[in-house]
Amino acid sequence: MRIHLAMLRSAAWLVPGEQRAEWLAEWSAELWYVGRNCRRQATGFCLGAFRDALWLRRNRPPDAPRAPWFESPARCLASLGLVAAACVLLALRYYPPDIRLPLHGPIFAMLYMAMMALPALLATTSLRLGEVPANRHAWRWAFFAAKIALLLPIVFWGVLDLASMTGVKIHAGPIHCIVIGNVVALRWALIDQRRRCPECLRLLAHPARIGLPSQTFLEWYGTEFVCVKGHGLLHVPEIPTASFRTQSWMHLDRSWSGLFL
Amino acid sequence: MAAELKLSHTAALVLQAVHTGDGYGFSVMVLTGLPSGTVYPAMRRLERDGLVRSQWERQSIADAGQRPPRKYYKLTQAGQATLGASQRRYPLLAKLAAVEGGPS
Numbered sequence: 001m002r003i004h005l006a007m008l009r010s011a012a013w014l015v016p017g018e019q020r021a022e023w024l025a026e027w028s029a030e031l032w033y034v035g036r037n038c039r040r041q042a043t044g045f046c047l048g049a050f051r052d053a054l055w056l057r058r059n060r061p062p063d064a065p066r067a068p069w070f071e072s073p074a075r076c077l078a079s080l081g082l083v084a085a086a087c088v089l090l091a092l093r094y095y096p097p098d099i100r101l102p103l104h105g106p107i108f109a110m111l112y113m114a115m116m117a118l119p120a121l122l123a124t125t126s127l128r129l130g131e132v133p134a135n136r137h138a139w140r141w142a143f144f145a146a147k148i149a150l151l152l153p154i155v156f157w158g159v160l161d162l163a164s165m166t167g168v169k170i171h172a173g174p175i176h177c178i179v180i181g182n183v184v185a186l187r188w189a190l191i192d193q194r195r196r197c198p199e200c201l202r203l204l205a206h207p208a209r210i211g212l213p214s215q216t217f218l219e220w221y222g223t224e225f226v227c228v229k230g231h232g233l234l235h236v237p238e239i240p241t242a243s244f245r246t247q248s249w250m251h252l253d254r255s256w257s258g259l260f261l
Numbered sequence: 262m263a264a265e266l267k268l269s270h271t272a273a274l275v276l277q278a279v280h281t282g283d284g285y286g287f288s289v290m291v292l293t294g295l296p297s298g299t300v301y302p303a304m305r306r307l308e309r310d311g312l313v314r315s316q317w318e319r320q321s322i323a324d325a326g327q328r329p330p331r332k333y334y335k336l337t338q339a340g341q342a343t344l345g346a347s348q349r350r351y352p353l354l355a356k357l358a359a360v361e362g363g364p365s
Contacts, residue, residue, distance in 0.1 A: 029329040030287050030297075037287075045290075048297025055302035059309070212310055 001035055007046040014053035016060045023056065070192070073143050073201040080150035087157035094164040110156045113175075117182035125187045130234075130247035132198035140193075143201055147189045155181035197227035197234075198249055204234050213238070220244045230257050271295065273347035275303040276336070277354045279313055280344055284333040304334055312340035 008031065012024045027049050034045045069079040121127075132140070156178055163174040195204055204225035211221035222237040222244075236247040268276065274293050282288035289300050307313045313334045323330035336344065348354050 025329075026286070026332045029331050030285070032329050033285075033287050033331075045297045048299070048301065051298030052301040052305070055305060059305075213306075 001031070001042070004031055004035070004042045004046045007043075008049050011046075011049040011053040014050065014057050016056060019056060019060075023053070027052075071203050073196075076192075077143070077146055077150065080147060080154065084150045084153045084157075087154050087161060090161045091157040091164075094161055106156070110152050113156060113178045114152055114182050114186075116179045117186060120179070120183045121186050124183065125190055127190065128246050129190070129194055130236075130249065132249050133251060136199060140198060140201065144189065144193050147192070148186065151185040151189055152182065155185050194236075194247060195225070195234075197229065197231050199231040199251075200227065200229050202227065202229060204228075210235075217241070230259065267350070268343060268347050270351055271299065272303055272307065273344070273351055273354055275300060276307060276312060276340060276344050276347065279304070279307075279334045280336050280341075284335055285331045286334075289334075307340065308334070311337055312343055313337060 005028065008024060008027050011027075012020050015023045027046075031042060031045065035042050068075070070076045159174050159177045159181055163177075192203075196202060197204055205228050206226045208224050209222075210224050211219050213221055215221065220235065220237055220241070220243070221239065222235060225234040225236070227233075230252060232249055232251045234247060234249055235244075237244040240246065274295070275289055278289040278292040282292045286297070286301055286304065289295075289304065290297055293300065295303075304313065304315075308315055314337055315332050315334050317332050318330040320330055
């Protein structure tokens with residue numbers, strides 16, 4: 001039975017933290033009964049735990065933002081700026097000037113790596129930012145561009161710092177790591193942008209599930225987020241349908257302000 | 262609103278088994294013949310949609326039987342209404358209703 005319990009404990013890592021203890025208790029108890037009734041079934045039974053754990057992981061309600069340093073646009077840019085500065089300073093300390101980059105100059109190399117990440121980004125992430133109000137376009141794009149401008153040096157210099165510290169040659173793994181890191185960073189920038197209020201650019205909060213998956217054709221099914229400043233509600237469909245292709249923003253006028261702090 | 266829910270055949274089968282059997286995961290597996298990787302996610306979906314609710318057995322009862330406590334699932338009112346609609350939709354579900362209990 002030890003191997004089966006180990007399988008359940010492995011699967012438990014897939015379960016969201018707040019549900020993990022109860023999930024493991026339920027499966028462990030059921031395994032006890034399965035083992036008593038038919039020991040041969042135990043392995044197949046435990047393999048099913050991975051599917052259940054994955055289902056819970058996929059279907060958990062999206063968490064409210066837990067990173068206060070990313071909540072407001074100023075804090076987000078300041079945090080990214082600090083990390084970028086630390087990466088560049090570390091690079092000046094650890095990165096020996098006699099090692100040559102694959103391209104002339106770090107700026108060109110950084111942009112080249114970002115371009116190399118684009119095909120993978122297009123394949124893995126939707127570039128749509130959703131339906132947003134027409135006002136304050138420039139403000140939103142400036143914030144998005146600033147995030148990317150800070151993320152690219154974080155990834156580039158961060159990987160080179162790590163490579164220098166661990167003694168890995170620049171022309172081997174680190175180049176691929178920079179491309180993969182850029183994909184992750186750009187993906188995060190897009191997801192983060194979609195989860196912000198289009199008016200104040202603060203992270204949206206208080207996610208609530210609306211509707212039922214079995215009624216997708218009758219009404220929309222997805223998650224609703226609220227701007228804590230009361231600017232509006234964001235509706236994110238779980239499954240894009242003909243009537244609800246992408247996330248949409250519902251503006252709340254000043255008459256709603258009494259409901260918000 | 263919940264009475265209008267249309268379940269897939271598998272989900273209806275699991276709902277019927279929760280109603281007919283002893284109300285825990287393994288009994289649903291035995292009654293339906295479905296693997297654990299199908300039964301448990303289906304029960305979680307039913308619970309999320311408010312058709313079943315789960316409750317842990319009291320520790321004292323489990324201790325008296327020298328076994329670990331189980332998590333039992335029970336149909337809600339919405340679940341019973343949906344089961345009735347599903348039985349009309351899938352008449353063969355009634356056959357499962359005739360099966361008595363699973364292993365203890």
